[in-house]
Amino acid sequence: MNKTLPLATLLVITIILAFCSIVYQLLLAQTLTEIFGGSVTRYALTIGLYLFSMGLGVSAYSFFKKKLSANLILLEVVLSLTGATVIFGLFLVAFMALDAGITSLIIGHALICVIGFLSGMEIPFLVDLDSKKRFSLILGFDFIGTLFGALAFPLLFYPNFSLFSVGVYVALLNFVIALYLFIKVKPERWLEKILIFATGLFFVGMVLFHSSLSEKVMEQYQLKKHALNWNFSGSSWKDLIPNISVVDSFRTPFQRVMIIEDKPGSVPPGKTLYLDKSVQLQDWWIDSYHETLSLLTLLFQENKPLNIAMLGGGDGILAHHLLLDPRVGNIDIIDIDKKFMDYMRNDAHYQQFHQNSLSNPKVNIYNRDAYAYLRKNSLEDLADKTLYDAIILDLPGLKDGDKLKHLYSQEMFTFINESLSPDGVMITWHYWDQSHQAVLKQTLLAAGFTNLYLACSNVSEASLIYMNDKEACIEYFMVANTQQQEPKANPQNLSTYQQVWLEKNQTKNQWQPLLDLGIRAHSIFRPNYDLIPKKK
Amino acid sequence: MISKVQGFKSKTPVVVITILMAACSIIYELVLAQTLTALFGGVVLRYSITIGLYLLGLGLGALYFERYSHGSADRFFRTQLILSTLGSLGFISLIFISGWQYDFPWLVWAYAHSLIVIIGFFSGLEIPLMNALNKNKLTQTLSLDYLGGLIGSVCFPLILYPYFGLITTSLIAAFINLSLCTYLAFTFKKPTGVKVLLIVALVVFLILLINQETLIEILKNIYITGTLNGY
Numbered sequence: 126m127n128k129t130l131p132l133a134t135l136l137v138i139t140i141i142l143a144f145c146s147i148v149y150q151l152l153l154a155q156t157l158t159e160i161f162g163g164s165v166t167r168y169a170l171t172i173g174l175y176l177f178s179m180g181l182g183v184s185a186y187s188f189f190k191k192k193l194s195a196n197l198i199l200l201e202v203v204l205s206l207t208g209a210t211v212i213f214g215l216f217l218v219a220f221m222a223l224d225a226g227i228t229s230l231i232i233g234h235a236l237i238c239v240i241g242f243l244s245g246m247e248i249p250f251l252v253d254l255d256s257k258k259r260f261s262l263i264l265g266f267d268f269i270g271t272l273f274g275a276l277a278f279p280l281l282f283y284p285n286f287s288l289f290s291v292g293v294y295v296a297l298l299n300f301v302i303a304l305y306l307f308i309k310v311k312p313e314r315w316l317e318k319i320l321i322f323a324t325g326l327f328f329v330g331m332v333l334f335h336s337s338l339s340e341k342v343m344e345q346y347q348l349k350k351h352a353l354n355w356n357f358s359g360s361s362w363k364d365l366i367p368n369i370s371v372v373d374s375f376r377t378p379f380q381r382v383m384i385i386e387d388k389p390g391s392v393p394p395g396k397t398l399y400l401d402k403s404v405q406l407q408d409w410w411i412d413s414y415h416e417t418l419s420l421l422t423l424l425f426q427e428n429k430p431l432n433i434a435m436l437g438g439g440d441g442i443l444a445h446h447l448l449l450d451p452r453v454g455n456i457d458i459i460d461i462d463k464k465f466m467d468y469m470r471n472d473a474h475y476q477q478f479h480q481n482s483l484s485n486p487k488v489n490i491y492n493r494d495a496y497a498y499l500r501k502n503s504l505e506d507l508a509d510k511t512l513y514d515a516i517i518l519d520l521p522g523l524k525d526g527d528k529l530k531h532l533y534s535q536e537m538f539t540f541i542n543e544s545l546s547p548d549g550v551m552i553t554w555h556y557w558d559q560s561h562q563a564v565l566k567q568t569l570l571a572a573g574f575t576n577l578y579l580a581c582s583n584v585s586e587a588s589l590i591y592m593n594d595k596e597a598c599i600e601y602f603m604v605a606n607t608q609q610q611e612p613k614a615n616p617q618n619l620s621t622y623q624q625v626w627l628e629k630n631q632t633k634n635q636w637q638p639l640l641d642l643g644i645r646a647h648s649i650f651r652p653n654y655d656l657i658p659k660k661k
Numbered sequence: 662m663i664s665k666v667q668g669f670k671s672k673t674p675v676v677v678i679t680i681l682m683a684a685c686s687i688i689y690e691l692v693l694a695q696t697l698t699a700l701f702g703g704v705v706l707r708y709s710i711t712i713g714l715y716l717l718g719l720g721l722g723a724l725y726f727e728r729y730s731h732g733s734a735d736r737f738f739r740t741q742l743i744l745s746t747l748g749s750l751g752f753i754s755l756i757f758i759s760g761w762q763y764d765f766p767w768l769v770w771a772y773a774h775s776l777i778v779i780i781g782f783f784s785g786l787e788i789p790l791m792n793a794l795n796k797n798k799l800t801q802t803l804s805l806d807y808l809g810g811l812i813g814s815v816c817f818p819l820i821l822y823p824y825f826g827l828i829t830t831s832l833i834a835a836f837i838n839l840s841l842c843t844y845l846a847f848t849f850k851k852p853t854g855v856k857v858l859l860i861v862a863l864v865v866f867l868i869l870l871i872n873q874e875t876l877i878e879i880l881k882n883i884y885i886t887g888t889l890n891g892y
Contacts, residue, residue: 147716151709158704166818168708169691173814176687180807184800261727268720275713279706461702494702497766504763504887531699539885649699650756650884651826651877 129256130309136266138302139251142201143270144277145299146244148291149208150175150237151278156212156288157233159381160219162402163526171237178238182245197250198310198317201303202324204243208296209331211236212289213342220346284378289339293331300328344371351385351397354404372396377464380521396474398440400465403522406440410582411478413622414600417582418552419446420623421604422515423453423616425550425578430454431514434544436495436532438519439466441479444488449618456488457511459499463492495520496537503543512546518553523561526657533565533656535648538572542607550606557601558658564647565656569605570639571646578604578636582626609636668734668794674848675795676805678841682741682791683809684816685834686784689748690715691817692831693777696752699827700759700769711777718781719788726786732793734849740787741842744780749835749866751776753828753880760883828880829873836866 130138154171158164215236218229248267252260282291307321348369352362374383383399395408422433432455435443439460447453460466469475470483482488491498502511520532531537541551551574555565566577581598612631619627647653669675694711698704730736755776759769792802821830843859845851869876 147713151705151712154708155705163818164704164708165695165822168694168704168712169814169818172691172708172712173687173811176814177807177811180803184804261724264720265724268717271716271720272713275709275716279703279709283705496702500763528704531702535881536885648826648877648881650828650881652823654823 130254132255132259135251135255135263138305139263139266140270140273141298141302142244142247142251143267144274145204145208145295146240146247147271147274148278148282148295149211149240149244151275151283152212152288152292152295153215153233153237153240155283156215157230158525159288159401160215160233161230162524162528165527170234174234174237175241178241179245181238182242182247183249185242186246186249196312196317197247197254198303198306198312199320200243200246200250201299201306202320204240204247205296205299205303206324206327207236207240207243208299209293209328211240212292213339216342216346220342220349287336287339287376289335289342293328293335297328297332300324340374343374347371347374347383347385347399351399355387355393355397375468377462379462380465382465382468398475400521401528402524405521406442406475410599411442412620413582414554415442415446415478416620416622417580417600417602417626418443418517418519418554419450420616420619420626421552421578421580421602422447422517422550423450424612425548425604425606425610426452426514426613426616427548428452428614432512432546433457434459434511434513434516436460436499436516436518436520438517440469440475441466441481441483442475443517443519444485445478445480445482448482448485448487450616452614452617454487457491457513458483458488459491459493459495461492461494466490466492496531496540499537499540499544503540511544512549513544514546514549516541516545516549516551518551520553522556523657526654530647530652530656531649533568533647535568535571535646537649538569538574542573545606548606548608548610550604552602552604555601555603556658557598560655561658563642563644563655564653565603566639567642567644568646568648568653568656569603570641571648573607574605575607575639576605576609576636577639578634580604580630580634583629605639609638668796669848674844675791675802678844679791679795679802679805680809680812681837681841682744682787683784683806684813685744685748685838686780686787687715687810687813688817688821688830688834689744689752689780690777691814691822692748692752692827692834693755693773693780695822696755696827697770697773700773701766710774714774714777715781715784718778719785721778722782722785722787723789724785725782726789730786730790732790734794734845737787737790737794738842738845738849738851740783740790741838741845744783744787745835745838745842747776747780747783748831748838751780752831756828756880756884760885760887763887825873826877828877829870832866832870832873832876836863836870839863839866 150171154168158167215233218232222228251263252258255263304321307317348366348371349362351369352365356362356365368388370386372384372386380400385397387394393409397404398406431453433447433453434457436459438444438458439462444456444458447456483490520529523529545551555562580602582600583598645653647656690711694708697707755773758772762768788806792799795802839862843863846856846859
């Protein structure tokens with residue numbers, strides 16, 4: 126391709142190609158995060174590998190230029206094919222290697238290098254297509270395209286489209302450039318003609334079928350993951366698959382929501398709701414979890430109208446259990462995800478658990494970031510500050526590693542402490558993992574809490590059926606405050622489960638002082654990754 | 662013009678300096694991306710925008726060099742000094758502002774994003790400057806620069822951020838930039854006053870690094886309470 130292109134056309138192409146290239150990169154970083162968790166590592170490594178391989182691409186151009194009789198069309202076709210299939214490839218590899226792990230991680234990072242390398246070769250190609258070889262001008266437009274892509278991905282593409290669709294349509298854009306060059310340059314060789322035709326057909330197929338194909342891929346991936354996670358029977362995951370199905374799977378601007386149903390006869394039957402990689406609700410412990418959490422909230426309160434804040438808890442189930450006690454005067458639910466809350470409000474299955482509590486006049490909903498909300502509240506003057514009798518963290522798990530860890534930081538717990546009335550309590554669930562517990566305790570101490578009350582839910586029928594041990598703990602809870610206290614007034618309208626729990630545990634569990642464990646508290650400025658629970 | 666530039670005589674300083682400076686640049690950017698994530702939430706948004714603005718800054722720096730600048734040891738020296746200052750004081754002042762001006766999050770937001778572009782700009786400028794000092798062996802300079810960037814982006818998530826945290830990491834990177842400055846000051850025979858000042862600055866950084874726990878506590882306190890109470 127020895128022709129040149131008019132400058133205006135060339136600059137538009139430059140912007141589009143740079144745009145595609147950065148979107149591929151961010152797409153890969155996000156896909157790897159969704160598969161493996163740990164966004165900091167994924168994004169940092171993606172940036173580094175991408176820039177590095179782009180550099181290699183630029184350097185390699187001079188080698189390829191002569192040997193391959195330089196052909197931008199070929200490059201764009203390869204790049205668009207890679208871009209359109211890469212997300213599918215990653216999920217397929219992740220599916221196959223779910224129990225192997227490292228293989229898909231390596232392949233994922235290799236793909237970043239391939240796309241970076243190909244994108245790197247584009248720039249010198251474009252410079253060669255300019256009659257005056259204006260390198261800096263083309264580079265400047267390349268950076269503008271990159272900035273567009275870096276803004277469009279998080280603000281437009283990621284919140285509104287699936288990762289698969291973004292990959293396919295951005296690759297299509299890449300292919301359109303190849304097509305344009307093809308029409309403009311009219312290459313002689315049959316190779317280009319056949320390639321363009323075949324790739325064109327491929328994209329027609331992709332546009333038509335990618336969404337059903339991606340649903341299939343995601344479904345198989347999630348079913349296998351679920352089967353591996355909840356396998357009490359000890360049989361192979363393959364035997365469990367016929368008994369489970371994905372009921373619903375969608376993404377909100379903040380998280381992936383997925384509901385899987387285990388058919389009767391499988392263990393445990395019922396629905397499981399996942400938020401990203403963490404299990405949020407399972408039918409077989411939904412009541413014991415929320416009834417224990419609400420009981421712990423109400424146990425240490427006086428006989429007065431109670432003002433309670435819930436961080437997360439957008440499913441409304443905990444609110445329903447709290448509202449059964451007439452002392453509860455106000456509940457502020459601070460949950461960032463409006464789309465998830467709306468879904469839960471209207472879902473027939475979960476309605477039986479939350480009883481439309483979100484529409485109760487005592488409930489105020491703030492669709493805001495809990496961290497920012499409490500930071501602002503804690504920094505207000507005392508007169509303007511809202512003080513709560515209890516603040517409950519009903520948040521998704523920490524399996525993703527980086528996404529939610531600021532909500533368990535020294536800073537966050539300090540804002541919580543500052544927003545509590547003098548004898549108010551903070552309640553959260555936690556993992557059994559020992560180092561996770563230790564960091565959590567140390568962080569609470571650093572945030573000014575002095576006492577701890579540990580509890581767990583353990584009298585459910587389910588614990589007998591599925592865990593074969595009536596005493597086995599299903600969920601673990603921590604209550605923290607700044608002054609030791611006894612239960613003050615008996616919570617009212619207790620369920621049978623709660624009455625049994627009180628009889629069994631009231632004398633057994635006791636407040637204990639928070640001790641300095643000599644480890645580092647978890648801070649937003651200096652994380653302690655032991656907070657993240659280890660894999661089983 | 663370029664042929665007159667006093668360059669490095671041996672290859673070792675070129676390799677070491679190019680790799681280190683590239684690693685420092687990307688580490689500053691990752692520190693800022695993670696700080697923005699911590700302050701405002703939304704990992705995808707923060708990292709994406711940081712990458713975009715960083716590359717924009719890099720491009721602007723390279724373009725500026727081509728139009729208005731030329732290679733000189735002096736300019737390279739100054740760039741390292743500016744990056745060291747921006748990376749350390751720029752970052753620390755960001756925490757101060759986010760503590761004191763909590764009512765104006767947009768101010769913190771704007772400040773952090775300007776830092777990303779400005780650090781990107783000087784990082785973009787340092788590459789052609791280094792290239793000039795490396796007798797215009799562009800491919801070699803660029804390869805070393807990419808390698809440094811890769812090393813920085815591997816070290817940040819796996820070692821620096823988990824074990825040292827954001828504040829100490831920014832200090833370590835700034836300390837490395839400052840050490841490069843000091844080395845350049847001796848190699849290119851800067852006035853004695855400059856050398857002494859640089860050594861004093863290095864000692865100050867060392868003291869800060871040794872007492873990092875205290876510094877972190879002070880900054881945390883400012884951020885949490887919005888005041889200097891207790892210090």
